[in-house]
Structure formats: C-alpha cells, structure tokens
Amino acid sequence: MSLVHQDVLRDAFAEVSHFRSELYACLTARGEALFELCDALLCTDGPVRTLVDLALAPEHRRGHGALYGGLNRGRIDVARLRRALAGMPLPKAADGRLVLAVDVSPWLRPDASTCADRAFCHTFGRGEGKHQTVPGWPYSVVAALETGRTSWTAVLDAVRLEPGADVAAVTAGQIREVIERLVAAGQWRPGDSEVLVVLDAGYDAPRIAHLLVGLPVEILGRLRSDRVMRRPTTSREAFHLANPKGGRPPKDGGEFVFGEPSTWGVEQAVTVTDTRLYGKATAQAWDRLHPRLTRRAAWLDHD
Structure with missing residues (x-):
C-alpha cells in the first residue's frame, strides 16, 4: 500500500469520524438508542424489512424496547443535520x-x-x-x-x-x-x-x-414528448407595423410542437458527438422557448 493511499484512507476516516460525532450531536433525545439504530441500519446485510431485524443486529447492543423507545421518543435536530451534510466532501x-x-x-x-x-x-x-x-x-x-x-x-x-x-x-x-x-x-x-x-x-x-x-x-x-412550447413575440414596433389598424400584441409567439418537426424551424445551436455505445448523437437547441402563459394557476401574476 502506497503512502498516498494511506493518506487518502486517513483523511476519509477523519471525515467519517467527524460526521459521526456531528450526527450524534444532532440526536437531542434518546441519542444513544438512535445512534445504535443508525449503525444497525447501515451495517445490516440486505434490505431491512422489520424493526426486529435491526434489534438483532450486532451493532444494536440494546434491547428491542430501547429501539421502540428511541423511535417514539427520540428527537433529531434536523436543521443541524442538514448543515452537517452540506459541509461534507461532495461528489x-x-x-x-x-x-x-x-x-x-x-x-x-x-x-x-x-x-x-x-x-x-x-x-x-x-x-x-x-x-x-x-x-x-x-x-x-x-x-x-x-x-x-x-x-x-x-x-x-x-x-x-x-x-x-x-x-x-x-x-x-x-x-x-x-x-x-x-x-x-x-x-x-x-x-x-x-x-x-x-x-x-x-x-x-x-x-x-x-x-x-x-x-x-x-x-x-426533461420535457414530455407531447409538450407544446411558444416562441417569443415580436417587438411592439414590429407588431404595429404589421398591424396598422392597431390591436393588442399577443403574449406568446408561434407554437413549437415537440412531436411535429415542421414547427421547429432553424435551431440556434447544434452539436454532433460520436458515442461508443449509441453511435452519433445529435443535440439541437432553440432559444427563448417558453410555456404558453395564461391567467391561471402558476403564471397568474406573470406579466
């Protein structure tokens, strides 16, 4: 084993030890019972189907009464636990x-x-x-x-x-x-x-x-294959030039129907990549597409 590998293992062990200490500090009531329950849950081979299985795990050194007591009366400082997770080394x-x-x-x-x-x-x-x-x-x-x-x-x-x-x-x-x-x-x-x-x-x-x-x-x-998006509208000046009799400019432009390539038009960007398993992969992009805006539900207050 190389010295570099030993250093990596030492750093990983230090991180895990620090997190275990922080996890224990997050257990504000029946901490010992909950902590051993976590160890039993992590170390048990295969899926955990019943609480009795956890009570019989070697990592859970207490009786089954302590297990149920920890679940029923234990308390966790969730906000502190979330901060501890955010501070761990992330992939x-x-x-x-x-x-x-x-x-x-x-x-x-x-x-x-x-x-x-x-x-x-x-x-x-x-x-x-x-x-x-x-x-x-x-x-x-x-x-x-x-x-x-x-x-x-x-x-x-x-x-x-x-x-x-x-x-x-x-x-x-x-x-x-x-x-x-x-x-x-x-x-x-x-x-x-x-x-x-x-x-x-x-x-x-x-x-x-x-x-x-x-x-x-x-x-x-990802978007559903049956979605219909809208293109941006023209400017007010261009709209009034095209409609000299006046009128209210529309909020949405023409339709972009995912299932109808005839509505797509010319893309703003396209890339082609050769993949090992799937051959040539082509990605196309269209700019400024948006859902149709209505005066209902999520977009009620959108101008």
Whole structure:
C-alpha cells in the first residue's frame, strides 16, 4: 500500500469520524438508542424489512424496547443535520461543478389506513409491471451526483410532500435552501461554475427556473414528448407595423410542437458527438422557448 493511499484512507476516516460525532450531536433525545439504530441500519446485510431485524443486529447492543423507545421518543435536530451534510466532501462532475438531482421517492403505505397525510403515489410494478397509484408518503429528495456509472449518491435533503402540495413551489424552495447551505459551507464560491440542477419530466422545469432566479444555478430538465412550447413575440414596433389598424400584441409567439418537426424551424445551436455505445448523437437547441402563459394557476401574476 502506497503512502498516498494511506493518506487518502486517513483523511476519509477523519471525515467519517467527524460526521459521526456531528450526527450524534444532532440526536437531542434518546441519542444513544438512535445512534445504535443508525449503525444497525447501515451495517445490516440486505434490505431491512422489520424493526426486529435491526434489534438483532450486532451493532444494536440494546434491547428491542430501547429501539421502540428511541423511535417514539427520540428527537433529531434536523436543521443541524442538514448543515452537517452540506459541509461534507461532495461528489462533483468531471468539470468540477456540483450537480444536484431532484426526484420524488414514495414510501408506500397501502395498508396503513390510520397514517396521516397519505397521498396517492405514482409507482410501477407491484407484480404487474404497469403504472399504478398507491397510498403512501411521497418524499422530495435532493442528492449530489458524480460523473460515471455508480449507484452512490450524497443525499443532502428530503422533504415529505403533503397531499395537494404545489410540487414546483416546494421543490424550488427546497433547492433554494440547499444551495444557500452549500454556499454557507464553502462548497460554492463566486467564480465557480453554476450548480447544475437535474430534473425529471414530471417537474415544471421552466417554472422552477423562474422561481430560482438570483441563485447560481442552471436547470436541466426533461420535457414530455407531447409538450407544446411558444416562441417569443415580436417587438411592439414590429407588431404595429404589421398591424396598422392597431390591436393588442399577443403574449406568446408561434407554437413549437415537440412531436411535429415542421414547427421547429432553424435551431440556434447544434452539436454532433460520436458515442461508443449509441453511435452519433445529435443535440439541437432553440432559444427563448417558453410555456404558453395564461391567467391561471402558476403564471397568474406573470406579466
């Protein structure tokens, strides 16, 4: 083993030891029971299906009564734990920038009729391989990603979505708080590349980008293949020249239909990349496309 490798292991051990101390400090009631429960959860082989399994793990040295007591009466300083997570060394992309992924992960509770605040969670499978809605608790999770194939992520925040919640507004507020904690922890400094936030197709990416104006972030989101966007309108001068009889200028320009290439027009940018697995990949970009603005819902107050 090289000396460099020994130094890396020593630094990693110091970071883990520091985080364990900070985690213990976040447990403000029944801390010992909760701390051993965390160790048992992390060290148990395979999925954890029952609390009894955790009580029998070697890392959990207390009786099963302490386990239930810790869960029922234990308390966690969540704000301090979030700050501790933001201060840990985070994975980064190949170019050195922070990449955050946001997604909703459901905790399905179909048989827990007495659980409060259950919502209908969208899920696949359960033996039939089709889309279903199952009662449960949806959680919005923010994690830091790294380049390459790996199943490891650095989870930075999790928020339970209440029934009927405005997902875009909750997600934007959650991302804003995470970014502010990362800035306070020195993970991002002026002059660094903007933090890339990756969203799936279920999110309203244009609205989230609008809500996060002023933060050092770039939003990259998938859009449904049946979406219809709008082009920018012409200037007032050009509109009045084309319409000498007057009238009110439209808020939106022509349609950009994802499923109809005839509406796309000429792209503003295009790149072609040769990939090892998928051959030639072509990326096209059109500037200043936006959703159709209406006087309803999210864009009610937008001018």
